[in-house]
Amino acid sequence: MDGRAPRVVVVGGGVSGLAAAHRLRTRLGDDAAITVLEASRVLGGKLAAVDLAGVRVDVGAEAFLARRPEAVARLTELGLADDVVHPSAASSAIRAGGATHAMPRRTVMGVPADPPAVADLLSPAGRAALAAEDTHGPLHWDGDDTVGGLVRARLGDEVTDRLVDPLLGGVYSGRADALGVRATVPALAAALDHGAPSLLGAAAQALPAAPVEGTAPAPVFGTLRTGLADLPAALAVAARAEVRVARTVTGLARAPEGWRVTASGPAGEELHEADAVVLAVPAPGLRRLLADVAPAAARAAAGIELASSAVVALAVPPGTDLGARSGVLLGSGERRPDGRPWTIKAVTVSSVKWPHLVTDDALVLRASVGRFGDTRALDLDDEELVTAVRDDLAPLLGLRVEPLETVVARWGGGLPQYGVGHGGTVAAIEDAVAAVPGLAVAGAALHGVGVPACLATADAAAEQVLAHLRARSGSERGAPSVG
The missing domain is CATH 3.50.50.60 (FAD/NAD(P)-binding domain)
Known part of the structure; x- marks a missing residue:
């Protein structure tokens, strides 16, 4: 040079x-x-924030996985370690079979390691399909498959549609039947590589180690107090x-x-x-x-290929009852009580999930819209999209209050599949x-x-x-x- x-x-x-x-x-x-x-x-x-009724809210990615070291290490290097915060103890929920359930424990991207833990989310036929995995014989793993293809073959359609699809949709805006196991659920693929004879057994092997007795579990997610x-x-x-x-x-x-x-x-x-x-x-x-x-x-x-999505953030008056859940995920096949498809695929009740977002000015929520191959909701203009989201939040959360302010952030082609x-x-x-x-x-x-x-x-x-x-x-x- x-x-x-x-x-x-x-x-x-x-x-x-x-x-x-x-x-x-x-x-x-x-x-x-x-x-x-x-x-x-x-x-x-895809990291962006807005001021919403006096509260700074992320309208792109809102958190990082704290179990991986890279984000924590880089924030420490940048002198931001003291600004890292973690979610509250509030649990999330999942909409399955037309009802809202607590998010089950001991699953790997929705694949259960403990069948009784997901029993309430399944119909009698779904529970029977889950219990019948051992009748299929040893699992033959050729190194990759679609998540939906693998789970449907071993555990049935309901586990795929009611558990796995909502979680994958929340992360990738994609569908279980198109996303690959090895790239999207690598811990499960690793367990199968090591010869797990069943999918339930692979999920059990893929779960993170339990915390040492007497110690609190390490936080799964983190963000910055001022916004990621x-x-x-x-x-x-x-x-x-x-x-x-x-x-x-x-x-x-x-x-x-x-x-x-x-x-x-x-x-x-x-x-x-x-x-x-x-x-x-x-x-x-x-x-x-x-x-x-x-x-x-x-x-x-x-x-x-790429999926497009949108985030609709809403600020509501202080004191509004937002419930005790930090958020709700919805499967692509779920229907509203009136039989229509839901517009949203997930809602994060930000002021419940993140204690630092509780202010005297407003409480905030984020609804996510858009799945790979389905852009109907994204074709709505901003005003129509906000109306459709509010129409969903009424039966889902009982939220009917007029928002103080709303904002729509669109992410065209934002997530690779x-x-x-x-x-x-x-x-x-x-x-x-x-x-x-x-x-x-x-x-x-x-x-x-x-x-x-x-x-x-x-x-x-x-x-x-x-x-x-x-x-x-x-x-x-x-x-x-x-x-």
Whole structure:
């Protein structure tokens, strides 16, 4: 690099891209030129918050999985450890068979390890199908299947529709019959890999270890007191990168000195020269930008489908009775008392779930709408969607009060769908990209849609860039070392 400081362009200003920029800054030091190009006018991607009747509410991802280390470690590194909060002890619920039930314990993404614990959610025929698993003989596992296909064959339709589908819909906005076991329920796949002879046995093996006697269980989820949307902002500040929003990257090409990135912005086309590039964009962006430089990766990325969703947040007057549940999940086949389909797939009673959101100004809720392959509710305009959500909350929660304020956040193509063989798809993307010097990928399209998984892909991408820069430095006489 002729003794000059390294130059890296990160395409994508969501949490993955900003985390990659931050990690590159911590490893490359102050002299590195790091540029972040983001197509929208704001940073953060699917982490966003709004002020709703005086309460700051996340309208994208609202929490991270605390059992994985990446988010807690990064927040600690950013000096935000004291701002991490956890949910209350309130339990959630699930709408099954036309009734609302307490969320059963000892399940793995709805697959029960303890049949009696889910008995109340099933009809007599459903309980009989669950009890009959041992009559099917040993489970033959070929390494992957759709979650719905596996569960229906072993435990029956009701376990799939009333337990598994609502949980998968809440996480992925997808359907049990399309999502792959290995990518969406990896603990269950691992138990099957190790020879679990039944699905119930695999679920029992996949459950996390019980806490030591006399100690409280570790919290499952966490967020920031001021909103999880503050994480991207903190990463951007710490990365000290040149951030350019409203820049749509239109071209990516090899150049004699590394890479040339073309972007369209408010002032027209702009060119960025770089020694390395990190692509932290959704699958369609990967397909488009990799088409010429890593065509095998582009073809693989084209196979990842996306689901769209929306969050409708409502503020209601203080003192409104919201019940004792932290939220309710609904299966795609559930029906309202009047026989119509529900518009929502889940509601989080935020002011019950998160004690820090209880204020004198308002109480808040978030309803989630949209499933893969079903955009009917998303075709409504904002006013119609709010009306439909309120129409659902009346019979579901008994909530009929006029809201103080509402907001609709739409996430078009926000969630990748991890089908059967997703791991092979990702391996094809990463292998093809790794063969191109100075190029790396990160983001939710790869190894998980949650914040910790995205942070892990960002760190991996940064390390790939660092390895390239070291190799390039070492090959240039007199060039300084990197990292």
